[in-house]
Amino acid sequence: MKKVVLVTGANSGIGLALCARLLSQDAQLQLCLACRNMQRAEAARQALLVSHPRAQVTLLHLDVGNMRSVFRAAEDFQQKYNRLDYLYLNAGIMPNPRVDHKAFYKGLFSSNVVCMFATGEGILTQEDKVTPIGLQEVFATNLFGHFLLVKELEPLLCQMDHNSLVIWTSSSNAQRSAFSLDDIQHQKSREPYSSSKYASDLLSLALNSHYNNQGLYSSVICPGLVMTNLTYGILPSFFWTLIMPIMWLIRIFTSTFTLSPYNGAEALFWLFMQKPESLDPMAKYHSLTSGLGNNYTQPHKMDIDENMSEALYVKLLDLEDTVRKKLRDEDLDIKTKN
Numbered sequence: 001m002k003k004v005v006l007v008t009g010a011n012s013g014i015g016l017a018l019c020a021r022l023l024s025q026d027a028q029l030q031l032c033l034a035c036r037n038m039q040r041a042e043a044a045r046q047a048l049l050v051s052h053p054r055a056q057v058t059l060l061h062l063d064v065g066n067m068r069s070v071f072r073a074a075e076d077f078q079q080k081y082n083r084l085d086y087l088y089l090n091a092g093i094m095p096n097p098r099v100d101h102k103a104f105y106k107g108l109f110s111s112n113v114v115c116m117f118a119t120g121e122g123i124l125t126q127e128d129k130v131t132p133i134g135l136q137e138v139f140a141t142n143l144f145g146h147f148l149l150v151k152e153l154e155p156l157l158c159q160m161d162h163n164s165l166v167i168w169t170s171s172s173n174a175q176r177s178a179f180s181l182d183d184i185q186h187q188k189s190r191e192p193y194s195s196s197k198y199a200s201d202l203l204s205l206a207l208n209s210h211y212n213n214q215g216l217y218s219s220v221i222c223p224g225l226v227m228t229n230l231t232y233g234i235l236p237s238f239f240w241t242l243i244m245p246i247m248w249l250i251r252i253f254t255s256t257f258t259l260s261p262y263n264g265a266e267a268l269f270w271l272f273m274q275k276p277e278s279l280d281p282m283a284k285y286h287s288l289t290s291g292l293g294n295n296y297t298q299p300h301k302m303d304i305d306e307n308m309s310e311a312l313y314v315k316l317l318d319l320e321d322t323v324r325k326k327l328r329d330e331d332l333d334i335k336t337k338n
């Protein structure tokens, strides 16, 4: 049976590198690239076809931060495919990032320096905004849109004859201290990225609790620090190129500096070759690259607990009802006006 794989945010960076690696591994694969910009999506498809001319690669229009688009995309996907084996929830944003230089230099001379480079903890803030439907954009894109996508694709993900795997691209920047159950969208503070990634760790555990008995499994990965559009938004690309020798040096102390999208996709690729039921729901699978440039995947216990995970799940279900109602009301409004 040909496996079907859907990747969000597949047109660049880690997502695109993953797609190339998957096609090299399995020529029979039916790969669907879910992207918000169809020109960039088509360019990615063409690039993949250059190295894999016979590959089956389709495109799906999906703006994961826009809930209408999520519902439409799920419908379109179900019209084209009757199964889904791997759902990579990889699209992500970090808008208007700011580095706290004072905290960075303080951290440089502290015993916490390796951890600071591995996680970026305490030195990065972002400025979020509200989407037209009233959700915080980072939350909507990195977490909630993906949550609704899983819910909408449930009929394909939960099938009797095989297990499926949902894989979240999380981060080592996912910090419990940045997340609050009283403010799951992170409206009140300035680390929405960290909060959304911590929420994805919690949600993955909840999905396992609720869906394992229906054949759906969920896992979380961290790609390490990778040079992509996301990191070029933090510091300009010429700066990263300039400090590349320093980063190779840092890699000797923390293998989390994977640096290339190919290396960063290691854990995503590794999961593709595992049996979903053999994975640890409490583990985050890290892409790591040694000082000599060898790639490997290592599981690390996540700083999460079941109560918090369940509490978040309940809040997300509530929010799902609210959003569906808002969209229905909007539709009704338009109908009555016409």
Ligand SMILES: NC(=O)C1=CN([C@@H]2O[C@H](COP(=O)(O)OP(=O)(O)OC[C@H]3O[C@@H](n4cnc5c(N)ncnc54)[C@H](OP(=O)(O)O)[C@@H]3O)[C@@H](O)[C@H]2O)C=CC1
Residues within 6 Å of the ligand: 008, 009, 010, 011, 012, 013, 014, 015, 034, 035, 036, 037, 040, 062, 063, 064, 065, 066, 090, 091, 092, 093, 141, 169, 170, 171, 172, 222, 223, 224, 225, 226, 227, 228, 229, 230, 231
């Ligand atoms: N780079 C790094 O060091 C790290 C990255 N990550 C995570 O890895 C994932 C991939 O990021 P990375 O490859 O680094 O960065 P990129 O910016 O290269 O990739 C992000 C992808 O997500 C897509 N995307 C963003 N917003 C939306 C949206 N609303 N709807 C659909 N697609 C969207 C982008 O599309 P478009 O081209 O249209 O913007 C792009 O294809 C993210 O989840 C990120 O948080 C985690 C840890 C470290």
Ligand SMILES: CC(C)CCC[C@@H](C)[C@H]1CC[C@H]2C3=CC[C@H]4[C@H](C)C(=O)CC[C@]4(C)[C@H]3CC[C@]12C
Residues within 6 Å of the ligand: 099, 104, 116, 117, 118, 119, 120, 121, 123, 124, 170, 171, 172, 173, 224, 225, 234, 235, 243, 246, 247
């Ligand atoms: C390399 C130095 C000489 C200068 C760079 C300092 C900082 C700007 C960066 C140091 C560590 C970086 C990060 C670590 C973890 C990433 C995480 C996994 C993620 O998901 C997003 C990006 C990071 C937070 C990244 C951001 C830049 C640094 C803080």
